Amino acid sequence: MRNRQIKQVGIVGAGQWGTTLAWLCSLKCEDVRLYDYKPERAKLIQQTRKNKDFTGDFEIPGNVSVHSDLEHVIGSAQIILVVVPSQSMRATAKAISQFCTPSQYLVHGTKGLEQKTHKRMSEVLLEETACLRVGVLSGPNLADEILNGLPAASVIASRFDEVIEGVQNLLSSPRFLVFGNHDIVGVEWVGTLKNILALATGMIHELKLGQNTQALILTRGIAEIELLFKKLGASSETLLGLAGLGDIFATCTSQQSRNFRAGVLLAQGQGAVEVQNQVHATVEGLHTIRAVLDFKDEHKLDLPIIEALGRCAFQGKGALDEVQKILARIPGLEKVV
Amino acid sequence: MTERENSQNPLARFYENRDEVIEDVVQRTLLETLSRSSEVAASSARTFQEKLIAESLEQEFRRLDLSKDALRGVVDQSFWQGIASAFRERDSETDLRPILERIIRYHAEEIAGHFDPKVYKMATLILPNGFNWMFRTLDWKTLWAVFRTLMNEKIDLRRKVHLTGDIQLIKNLSKKGTIVLVPTHFSNLDSVLLGWALFEMGLPPFCFGAGLNLFSNPLLGYFMNHLGAYKIDRRKKHSLYRWTLMNYSSVALENDCHSLFFPGGGRSRSGAPEFVEGNLKPGLLSTVLRAYIRNIQKKKTNPNLYIVPCVISYHVVLEATSLIEEHLKRTGANRFMIDNDESFAPKTIAKFIYNFMRGSSSVNLHFCRPLDPFGNLVSEDGLSRNQAGRILNLPDYITTDGEIGSKPQRDREYGLNLNQKILDRYKQENVVLSSHFIAYVFFEYLLQRFGEGDPLRLFKHQTEQCKLTTDELRTYAVPILKKLQILHEGGGVLLEPVLRSNDFDQVLESAGRNLAVFHTARPILVEGQNVGTEDLRLLYYYHNRLEGYGLAKQTN
Numbered sequence: 001m002r003n004r005q006i007k008q009v010g011i012v013g014a015g016q017w018g019t020t021l022a023w024l025c026s027l028k029c030e031d032v033r034l035y036d037y038k039p040e041r042a043k044l045i046q047q048t049r050k051n052k053d054f055t056g057d058f059e060i061p062g063n064v065s066v067h068s069d070l071e072h073v074i075g076s077a078q079i080i081l082v083v084v085p086s087q088s089m090r091a092t093a094k095a096i097s098q099f100c101t102p103s104q105y106l107v108h109g110t111k112g113l114e115q116k117t118h119k120r121m122s123e124v125l126l127e128e129t130a131c132l133r134v135g136v137l138s139g140p141n142l143a144d145e146i147l148n149g150l151p152a153a154s155v156i157a158s159r160f161d162e163v164i165e166g167v168q169n170l171l172s173s174p175r176f177l178v179f180g181n182h183d184i185v186g187v188e189w190v191g192t193l194k195n196i197l198a199l200a201t202g203m204i205h206e207l208k209l210g211q212n213t214q215a216l217i218l219t220r221g222i223a224e225i226e227l228l229f230k231k232l233g234a235s236s237e238t239l240l241g242l243a244g245l246g247d248i249f250a251t252c253t254s255q256q257s258r259n260f261r262a263g264v265l266l267a268q269g270q271g272a273v274e275v276q277n278q279v280h281a282t283v284e285g286l287h288t289i290r291a292v293l294d295f296k297d298e299h300k301l302d303l304p305i306i307e308a309l310g311r312c313a314f315q316g317k318g319a320l321d322e323v324q325k326i327l328a329r330i331p332g333l334e335k336v337v
Numbered sequence: 338m339t340e341r342e343n344s345q346n347p348l349a350r351f352y353e354n355r356d357e358v359i360e361d362v363v364q365r366t367l368l369e370t371l372s373r374s375s376e377v378a379a380s381s382a383r384t385f386q387e388k389l390i391a392e393s394l395e396q397e398f399r400r401l402d403l404s405k406d407a408l409r410g411v412v413d414q415s416f417w418q419g420i421a422s423a424f425r426e427r428d429s430e431t432d433l434r435p436i437l438e439r440i441i442r443y444h445a446e447e448i449a450g451h452f453d454p455k456v457y458k459m460a461t462l463i464l465p466n467g468f469n470w471m472f473r474t475l476d477w478k479t480l481w482a483v484f485r486t487l488m489n490e491k492i493d494l495r496r497k498v499h500l501t502g503d504i505q506l507i508k509n510l511s512k513k514g515t516i517v518l519v520p521t522h523f524s525n526l527d528s529v530l531l532g533w534a535l536f537e538m539g540l541p542p543f544c545f546g547a548g549l550n551l552f553s554n555p556l557l558g559y560f561m562n563h564l565g566a567y568k569i570d571r572r573k574k575h576s577l578y579r580w581t582l583m584n585y586s587s588v589a590l591e592n593d594c595h596s597l598f599f600p601g602g603g604r605s606r607s608g609a610p611e612f613v614e615g616n617l618k619p620g621l622l623s624t625v626l627r628a629y630i631r632n633i634q635k636k637k638t639n640p641n642l643y644i645v646p647c648v649i650s651y652h653v654v655l656e657a658t659s660l661i662e663e664h665l666k667r668t669g670a671n672r673f674m675i676d677n678d679e680s681f682a683p684k685t686i687a688k689f690i691y692n693f694m695r696g697s698s699s700v701n702l703h704f705c706r707p708l709d710p711f712g713n714l715v716s717e718d719g720l721s722r723n724q725a726g727r728i729l730n731l732p733d734y735i736t737t738d739g740e741i742g743s744k745p746q747r748d749r750e751y752g753l754n755l756n757q758k759i760l761d762r763y764k765q766e767n768v769v770l771s772s773h774f775i776a777y778v779f780f781e782y783l784l785q786r787f788g789e790g791d792p793l794r795l796f797k798h799q800t801e802q803c804k805l806t807t808d809e810l811r812t813y814a815v816p817i818l819k820k821l822q823i824l825h826e827g828g829g830v831l832l833e834p835v836l837r838s839n840d841f842d843q844v845l846e847s848a849g850r851n852l853a854v855f856h857t858a859r860p861i862l863v864e865g866q867n868v869g870t871e872d873l874r875l876l877y878y879y880h881n882r883l884e885g886y887g888l889a890k891q892t893n
Binding site: 097098102128129133 | 711712713721723724725727729730731733734736737744746747750751753754
């Protein structure tokens with residue numbers, strides 16, 4: 001699909017990122033269809049050309065149409081982009097499977113794991129649909145900045161070259177670079193593991209332990225991710241890339257990040273349930289900790305930072321005590337990889 | 338087989354046109370080779386071809402140096418010397434195509450099998466009557482004992498070999514498309530049993546690839562040569578050989594020949610099923626997709642290929658001792674071929690059959706749910722459906738930018754996906770026998786008690802030490818049996834009836850009885866209230882059959 005024009009794209013999920021992707025697609029594709037599960041809102045967006053709930057006054061271009069009829073949105077699209085919350089992915093995939101065909105490329109832009117199964121989003125898509133050519137779009141992509149025309153970059157990961165080429169062709173522009181990667185496992189995992197690091201940095205920030213400690217926790221946290229990567233069969237290059245370090249930088253340095261804020265609350269002595277209630281939205285980092293702790297037990301891994309976060313979130317342990325325990329460990333040779 | 342039956346038998350039709358088949362294989366392989374060389378930079382195309390020839394020469398001369406087959410060696414030597422000489426005398430203008438073609442043709446001639454309907458009919462008659470080909474070299478005492486047993490037991494393989502799974506579905510699908518049977522592989526007897534099973538199921542003969550070593554036995558070789566088997570020489574790794582082999586398989590599938598591959602390659606050395614190691618050989622399986630794409634491009638009426646995984650469950654494996662030794666000693670792929678394999682000794686085979694027919698032992702061949710080339714389950718009408726029940730249009734998978742055709746990178750990924758789906762079926766439709774279960778729990782118990790989790794440490798112990806009471810074993814085994822039963826109820830595995838009961842003593846009795854057959858040193862010895870072993874390595878081999886489900890973790 002290199003250099004071929006994509007004639008129709010279907011985007012499932014009209015949230016902030018879905019709408020942003022619709023705009024990016026509209027720059028290259030003549031027929032972009034955006035799906036909103038709420039008919040009234042779909043109608044309103046279609047009429048007003050604004051998605052007030054998620055993108056404020058940003059004006060949606062004319063070649064983007066908004067619908068609540070899923071078949072109309074994805075039935076004849078060459079590429080389907082799925083941008084829904086991770087816990088809605090399975091239900092969405094089931095709905096999609098009513099209308100999609102194996103000739104279509106199915107790409108998601110959702111970070112996180114399925115809570116019940118700890119499965120990656122592409123695994124859910126593969127389980128629920130007959131599409132095999134799947135991919136993930138991930139990276140440090142703050143939608144506001146992209147909609148304001150600021151430069152950004154992302155990674156399309158798929159085992160299939162043609163999916164990578166198709167999405168690059170669809171989304172790449174001088175203001176939005178799209179890199180390709182075959183390591184779909186690494187890209188999906190790091191997209192969710194970075195939330196744990198955001199929790200940790202939020203916690204250190206609230207404990208007022210300074211930039212040095214933050215750097216220490218972040219660096220050793222990345223080393224723990226590297227250890228997990230080895231067991232998961234993911235590539236270290238992915239961790240060092242845009243979807244890895246790139247996204248970690250963006251998430252952990254933003255105090256507006258949901259997971260950073262959750263880290264602050266953990267440091268104040270609140271448990272996972274209270275944090276979740278206060279943030280009013282899914283805190284992916286907390287679910288990811290659970291998934292990692294299960295995985296760690298199975299593979300006998302030593303992950304002191306993630307374990308400490310787990311104790312704070314789920315066992316009511318004090319954040320400062322846990323940080324001190326980490327600091328009390330006698331370091332051997334520094335191993336990052 | 339009548340003329341009418343012959344015309345309905347794709348394999349007979351295929352081999353009637355053997356010369357044309359070989360020509361097709363040669364021309365396809367040559368074309369592919371030239372097309373591959375044109376994919377590299379124009380200036381390197383010739384170097385690419387030279388490398389292919391040099392690679393063939395180097396590997397073939399090395400193989401010939403190690404070859405024990407003097408007769409075949411002379412013929413091969415003469416051919417490869419001819420190639421070497423032509424290659425040496427080339428100049429920059431020499432067209433390398435004729436040399437490439439000679440090599441490919443040589444391989445194609447070697448690979449191509451034969452099918453003789455008369456031999457097929459004879460084989461299907463004599464096989465249920467007692468494997469008598471192998472008795473010719475036996476002394477009269479053994480022969481008489483085997484004969485008497487077989488007569489007394491009324492020689493009923495149906496009683497001994499259980500065929501499970503949706504057999505009718507497979508029979509129906511064989512009329513709607515081409516079946517590709519992909520069994521697990523534990524023993525050299527697998528091919529014989531499968532051949533019998535397919536006949537018993539009323540399916541036409543299958544085309545199958547058999548290791549060249551199996552053709553070295555004159556009698557077995559004769560049957561192999563005339564029953565549609567084509568030769569696979571696993572020592573030949575060079576590209577031209579591999580490409581020729583792939584094309585041969587693909588041409589057979591395109592000619593509607595139902596085929597049988599062992600996708601794991603050789604027999605399992607460790608005793609563990611293929612899903613434990615998690616990798617199947619991509620080679621021959623990739624020809625399924627290749628054939629499917631060609632069928633679609635040719636607009637064939639029945640383009641579909643149905644992949645049928647099959648799990649073979651033996652209580653006792655003929656070659657278990659040498660296989661586990663090989664597994665433990667294994668140093669690399671060059672030790673792939675086992676010399677002096679005990680399964681090749683007629684006396685050993687006779688003893689095995691004698692014990693097998695006489696004892697209570699049995700073999701289970703489970704035919705799993707069929708898959709399409711993209712790993713989707715196929716339903717009774719021969720169609721694939723997605724998770725929502727929608728009928729899938731399979732050519733959609735091979736459509737890129739609106740065009741149907743091959744795409745090497747995409748098709749490789751589809752191949753990996755199919756491999757995984759086959760492994761999933763092996764795991765979910767694995768028929769667990771009492772012997773597997775008891776060997777598993779007994780070894781796991783010993784491993785924790787004496788081996789600190791390390792089999793090698795355990796092997797240092799005397800077998801006399803490795804004894805426990807049935808009560809001890811029961812305490813350890815029952816929770817694992819429960820876990821296995823839950824897995825079975827959830828569709829994660831299949832259990833033989835005795836394992837579905839909660840009668841541990843019956844399970845132990847069944848395992849002890851079945852594992853007592855054949856091996857001189859018994860892997861499990863049930864004596865009164867004690868359970869012991871006479872051969873820890875054999876016990877390890879049978880234990881491995883139940884690896885991959887994480888069962889022992891529950892009890893640890």
